[in-house]
Amino acid sequence: xxxxxxxxxxxxxxxxxxxxxxxxxxxxxxxxxxxxxxxxxxxxxxxxxxxxxxxxxxxxxxxxxxxxxxxxxxxxxxxxxxxxxxxxxxxxxxxxxxxxxxxxxxxxxxxxxxxxxxxxxxxxxxxxxxxxxxxxxxxxxxxxxxxxxxxxxxxxxxxxxxxxxxxxxxxxxxxxxxxxxxxxxxxxxxxxxxxxxxxxxxxxxxxxxxxxxxxxxxxxxxxxxxxxxxxxxxxxxxxxxxxxxxxxxxxxxxxxxxxxxxxxxxxxxxxxxxxxxxxxxxxxxxxxxxxxxxxxxxxx
Amino acid sequence: xxxxxxxxxxxxxxxxxxxxxxxxxxxxxxxxxxxxxxxxxxxxxxxxxxxxxxxxxxxxxxxxxxxxxxxxxxxxxxxxxxxxxxxxxxxxxxxxxxxxxxxxxxxxxxxxxxxxxxxxxxxxxxxxxxxxxxxxxxxxxxxxxxxxxxxxxxxxxxxxxxxxxxxxxxxxxxxxxxxxxxxxxxxxxxxxxxxxxxxxxxxxxxxxxxxxxxxxxxxxxxxxxxxxxxxxxxxxxxxxxxxxxxxxxxxxxxxxxxxxxxxxxxxxxxxxxxxxxxxxxxxxxxxxxxxxxxxxxxxxxxxxxxxxxxxxxxxxxxxxxxxxxxxxxxxxxxxxxxxxxxxxxxxxxxxxxxxxxxxxxxxxxxxxxxxxxxxxxxxxxxxxxxxxxxxxxxxxxxxxxxxxxxxxxxxxxxxxxxxxxxxx
Numbered sequence: 001x002x003x004x005x006x007x008x009x010x011x012x013x014x015x016x017x018x019x020x021x022x023x024x025x026x027x028x029x030x031x032x033x034x035x036x037x038x039x040x041x042x043x044x045x046x047x048x049x050x051x052x053x054x055x056x057x058x059x060x061x062x063x064x065x066x067x068x069x070x071x072x073x074x075x076x077x078x079x080x081x082x083x084x085x086x087x088x089x090x091x092x093x094x095x096x097x098x099x100x101x102x103x104x105x106x107x108x109x110x111x112x113x114x115x116x117x118x119x120x121x122x123x124x125x126x127x128x129x130x131x132x133x134x135x136x137x138x139x140x141x142x143x144x145x146x147x148x149x150x151x152x153x154x155x156x157x158x159x160x161x162x163x164x165x166x167x168x169x170x171x172x173x174x175x176x177x178x179x180x181x182x183x184x185x186x187x188x189x190x191x192x193x194x195x196x197x198x199x200x201x202x203x204x205x206x207x208x209x210x211x212x213x214x215x216x217x218x219x220x221x222x223x224x225x226x227x228x229x230x231x232x233x234x235x236x237x238x239x240x241x242x243x244x245x246x247x248x249x250x251x252x253x254x255x256x257x258x259x260x261x262x263x264x265x266x267x268x269x270x271x272x273x274x275x276x277x278x279x280x281x282x283x284x285x286x287x288x289x290x291x292x293x294x295x296x297x298x299x300x
Numbered sequence: 301x302x303x304x305x306x307x308x309x310x311x312x313x314x315x316x317x318x319x320x321x322x323x324x325x326x327x328x329x330x331x332x333x334x335x336x337x338x339x340x341x342x343x344x345x346x347x348x349x350x351x352x353x354x355x356x357x358x359x360x361x362x363x364x365x366x367x368x369x370x371x372x373x374x375x376x377x378x379x380x381x382x383x384x385x386x387x388x389x390x391x392x393x394x395x396x397x398x399x400x401x402x403x404x405x406x407x408x409x410x411x412x413x414x415x416x417x418x419x420x421x422x423x424x425x426x427x428x429x430x431x432x433x434x435x436x437x438x439x440x441x442x443x444x445x446x447x448x449x450x451x452x453x454x455x456x457x458x459x460x461x462x463x464x465x466x467x468x469x470x471x472x473x474x475x476x477x478x479x480x481x482x483x484x485x486x487x488x489x490x491x492x493x494x495x496x497x498x499x500x501x502x503x504x505x506x507x508x509x510x511x512x513x514x515x516x517x518x519x520x521x522x523x524x525x526x527x528x529x530x531x532x533x534x535x536x537x538x539x540x541x542x543x544x545x546x547x548x549x550x551x552x553x554x555x556x557x558x559x560x561x562x563x564x565x566x567x568x569x570x571x572x573x574x575x576x577x578x579x580x581x582x583x584x585x586x587x588x589x590x591x592x593x594x595x596x597x598x599x600x601x602x603x604x605x606x607x608x609x610x611x612x613x614x615x616x617x618x619x620x621x622x623x624x625x626x627x628x629x630x631x632x633x634x635x636x637x638x639x640x641x642x643x644x645x646x647x648x649x650x651x652x653x654x655x656x657x658x659x660x661x662x663x664x665x666x667x668x669x670x671x672x673x674x675x676x677x678x679x680x681x682x683x684x685x686x687x688x689x690x691x692x693x694x695x696x697x698x699x700x701x702x703x704x705x706x707x708x709x710x711x712x713x714x715x716x717x718x719x720x721x722x723x724x
């Protein structure tokens with residue numbers, strides 16, 4: 001990889017260097033992040049091997065095994081891929097629901113190093129499980145409800161959970177593919193849903209609380225997947241795929257620059273632009289109350 | 301997972317290449333007088349390196365620090381001679397704000413207010429800005445301002461200035477800032493920073509005028525419509541010709557809101573007053589995190605992007621809230637020369653400013669002394685455009701401040717100037 005290409009942290013660099021799954025730059029960054037995780041003993045190298053210092057039990061019970069097969073295909077992601085718009089996603093498995101507080105509790109019970117008072121701050125920022133009452137006690141707040149999607153978890157934590165549960169995080173393209181197929185097909189309904197999604201992004205915590213109060217986080221209201229679309233930004237394996245370097249940020253979309261990246265002008269495109277930039281502006285240790293995750297797995 | 305050592309070494313090598321690209325390592329901007337247009341501010345040859353730095357050193361405390369920051373409609377006075385460097389902190393945070401009577405929404409803010417703080421500097425001053433993204437932290441701004449002596453002097457008076465206090469809210473998102481008064485490399489300076497991170501950047505006020513600052517993250521329309529905008533007033537180096545005659549100055553910020561009532565069902569019955577931990581149970585006066593009086597429930601109104609794209613606002617407001625300048629009018633004394641620093645923050649509409657019963661004696665477009673007009677009944681401003689206008693109030697009475705589009709009627713884009721002889 002040339003030094004000049006790596007230095008292209010401006011817009012031009014992002015467009016020409018942005019790769020789909022299998023791209024060199026993002027894969028390198030994420031592999032190295034995973035190396036850090038593995039080296040620290042926080043994540044097993046293989047799902048079957050327990051992290052050092054934790055019990056060796058593999059997850060049962062509350063961990064979601066409700067994985068839905070997603071048939072691969074082509075779709076048009078919101079952002080351009082170089083000069084290409086259409087991309088292909090292979091078949092894979094995706095959790096029907098985001099990981100819940102109850103499921104995450106099982107994880108931290110089995111893995112003390114991921115408890116709030118134990119986790120190193122380089123793996124989880126200030127907001128890690130901030131709304132839980134204690135290490136092993138989610139507590140009574142709405143966002144800490146057993147069946148509510150867990151939020152306030154970092155990318156490191158989400159990755160560790162998915163590996164412990166025998167899977168992985170979905171890739172950005174896999175996740176966006178499922179979202180695109182979860183919106184209504186009828187154009188008018190699709191526009192309304194996209195408008196609602198933008199309202200969610202403006203006020204994500206209140207929106208999540210409302211959905212929880214209305215019971216809309218247990219069953220999908222439409223389509224196959226719960227909270228897809230939803231107010232919570234979900235971690236993906238390559239969430240920074242739109243960023244090449246640290247510091248200078250190629251997604252620094254100042255006034256008017258976004259037209260370089262998004263060809264469409266629909267509300268769905270605009271919701272996507274907000275989602276992409278919000279997701280890729282996070283750091284791997286970010287743990288905010290509007291970010292959660294669900295796990296994926298390869299089809300054996 | 302094969303060959304971890306190779307990957308690690310490659311990573312170190314790759315990171316080494318990045319070091320050369322990080323902001324702060326660039327060659328310092330060394331402007332010369334020869335590059336400057338005649339009559340305008342020149343770059344200083346000793347300007348520090350350009351670019352912003354982003355760190356993870358999270359800090360709590362007051363979100364607004366700086367001696368020359370104030371809340372609209374007030375403008376902080378400049379007490380220094382010549383030029384100085386201003387150290388300014390304006391954190392970014394969400395609050396539950398009111399757009400008008402009974403209309404509450406989750407606002408995105410600079411410093412906890414809509415509009416954000418007004419920064420007053422002089423042409424040639426340097427500004428060192430620090431901002432922590434606290435959009436995932438519940439903050440009650442008025443408590444912070446009242447209890448924390450570090451706060452800007454005007455912020456400490458927030459209880460007087462803004463009787464409807466903003467309540468804490470959470471709306472975690474990465475933010476960015478763009479000061480239109482600054483001339484910088486935007487891809488190195490106007491960077492985004494995630495919740496919990498802090499940005500530091502510097503710029504020089506090379507041009508006089510009234511400039512917006514805003515959040516440049518997508519969607520710009522949404523950020524601005526949700527309240528994330530503010531003003532920098534750069535007073536001219538030599539002042540305006542009428543400085544000695546001006547009795548009072550005020551800042552007026554016009555902006556639009558695009559809100560629709562959010563679906564509310566059993567959420568209203570949720571007995572959990574604090575669903576996300578949005579209010580602190582810590583009543584420590586020193587930290588300013590006392591639990592506010594009404595925690596209420598979820599916000600009742602939410603951003604309507606379709607309306608924003610169509611340019612049909614639900615409210616058009618002056619200084620952040622419908623009827624604010626009617627409920628708390630500007631005041632003057634008969635015969636006063638009044639100066640208004642006026643800006644239209646949009647985000648969508650162009651609008652025309654007029655005051656009933658008044659002809660503007662002097663108008664400086666953009667607030668630039670060289671752009672002087674005389675004797676206009678109105679000034680038309682597109683989004684981000686501004687003007688400094690002056691007029692003399694002829695008689696006791698009530699004058700209506702209007703940003704007029706007929707379609708704005710009854711949406712709040714007006715205010716009152718009350719004139720009484722001997723008004724103090």
